[in-house]
Amino acid sequence: MKATEAKPRGPGEDHAETWLGVETSTPTGSVAVWKNGLAFEQILRIQKTHSERILPAIDHALAMTETSPSDVNAFIVGAGPGSFTGVRIAASLGKGWSMARGIPLFAYSSLLAVAVGSGARGSVCAMVDARRGQVYAACYRVTERGTTEELAPGAWHVADLLAELSRRRVDPIFAGAGAIVYRESITGIRGDAVILPAHLGLPRAANLLWLRAVEPELGRVATPEAWEPTYVREWRVPEDKR
Amino acid sequence: MGPEKLSEKQLEEWGERIGREVEPPLWIAMAGPLGAGKSVLARSVCRGAGVSSYIPSPSFTLVQRYASPRGFLVHHVDLFRLQPGDPMDPLGWDDLLADPGIVLLEWADRAGDLQPSSRWDVTIDYVEDPEQRAVKVAKVGAAPELVEW
Numbered sequence: 001m002k003a004t005e006a007k008p009r010g011p012g013e014d015h016a017e018t019w020l021g022v023e024t025s026t027p028t029g030s031v032a033v034w035k036n037g038l039a040f041e042q043i044l045r046i047q048k049t050h051s052e053r054i055l056p057a058i059d060h061a062l063a064m065t066e067t068s069p070s071d072v073n074a075f076i077v078g079a080g081p082g083s084f085t086g087v088r089i090a091a092s093l094g095k096g097w098s099m100a101r102g103i104p105l106f107a108y109s110s111l112l113a114v115a116v117g118s119g120a121r122g123s124v125c126a127m128v129d130a131r132r133g134q135v136y137a138a139c140y141r142v143t144e145r146g147t148t149e150e151l152a153p154g155a156w157h158v159a160d161l162l163a164e165l166s167r168r169r170v171d172p173i174f175a176g177a178g179a180i181v182y183r184e185s186i187t188g189i190r191g192d193a194v195i196l197p198a199h200l201g202l203p204r205a206a207n208l209l210w211l212r213a214v215e216p217e218l219g220r221v222a223t224p225e226a227w228e229p230t231y232v233r234e235w236r237v238p239e240d241k242r
Numbered sequence: 243m244g245p246e247k248l249s250e251k252q253l254e255e256w257g258e259r260i261g262r263e264v265e266p267p268l269w270i271a272m273a274g275p276l277g278a279g280k281s282v283l284a285r286s287v288c289r290g291a292g293v294s295s296y297i298p299s300p301s302f303t304l305v306q307r308y309a310s311p312r313g314f315l316v317h318h319v320d321l322f323r324l325q326p327g328d329p330m331d332p333l334g335w336d337d338l339l340a341d342p343g344i345v346l347l348e349w350a351d352r353a354g355d356l357q358p359s360s361r362w363d364v365t366i367d368y369v370e371d372p373e374q375r376a377v378k379v380a381k382v383g384a385a386p387e388l389v390e391w
């Protein structure tokens with residue numbers, strides 16, 4: 001990731017690029033502010049309470065960066081996959097803010113946020129825990145200039161995922177909470193697998209802002225009112241239970 | 243455990259004891275015909291866990307959530323209105339599965355194998371005496387130990 005340091009600024013100074021990023025797809029939520037560079041990020045490692053904490057966190061982020069809500073000229077969200085409830089919190093916030101303020105909405109895969117935040121270059125497989133023995137996973141080739149998708153986001157059993165990666169001749173580094181949870185399964189199949197530590201596998205809002213900076217068109221949402229996040233998997237009432 | 247014939251009062255007392263004594267996480271899957279007493283048991287567990295507010299039926303809201311003064315959340319869920327193939331995501335199903343509190347699930351049979359592998363399966367059914375119900379409970383997987391009637 002190219003370093004994008006915030007420059008010190010005074011109140012009232014014009015901020016041509018002032019963005020707000022929100023990521024809530026996993027228990028590790030985050031809020032970040034960009035003012036011609038990453039200016040602030042707060043990470044919230046919480047269970048169940050993004051809906052109660054995220055707005056105060058945004059208030060705090062704006063206050064710390066002396067930003068008025070009207071200064072924000074782009075809203076960037078993590079699009080999932082992840083917790084259904086969590087994904088919808090960021091999506092609702094982004095859509096609501098974007099439509100109310102008439103500013104662009106950008107949405108990037110939360111798995112892509114994991115991949116670029118890992119700091120790794122080359123092929124990165126981002127994984128978050130999807131429960132019921134599965135992970136949400138996607139693979140990306142990450143360079144200084146941007147990213148290329150090698151495997152689209154999906155819900156996988158780890159053994160099936162690794163088989164698919166072998167079939168595609170993709171040999172990635174593994175990052176994300178899913179890789180930590182299923183470390184033994186991964187190394188049991190690929191003894192030489194590199195699994196990054198937990199702190200390098202977070203789908204952070206700062207990573208979403210970096211993506212907005214280097215790949216704006218990848219995340220641009222043309223019609224915020226019609227946009228839906230990426231759920232990948234749905235829970236449905238079984239057909240044979242009624 | 244059971245089947246045991248319990249009066250409504252005994253069912254309430256059992257539920258309150260569960261809410262008071264059990265160490266979550268606990269998923270209670272309740273099955274039984276309409277009017278058998280699933281909601282009575284669910285409300286009693288809520289009361290036992292210290293919920294002092296009004297406890298409405300979740301038949302229309304699907305999920306009601308309460309903060310227990312014991313330091314966890316109690317989720318009262320009712321699948322009665324869901325049809326086969328209906329999405330369960332709006333209930334926050336994946337978050338319910340991971341919640342460290344108590345989940346009280348009515349019409350649990352409709353969730354089939356989407357339920358967690360550790361839970362209590364409670365069945366409440368009518369008996370000849372209209373003042374009583376036949377209640378059975380089974381501990382499945384690594385769920386907390388059962389609470390006696």
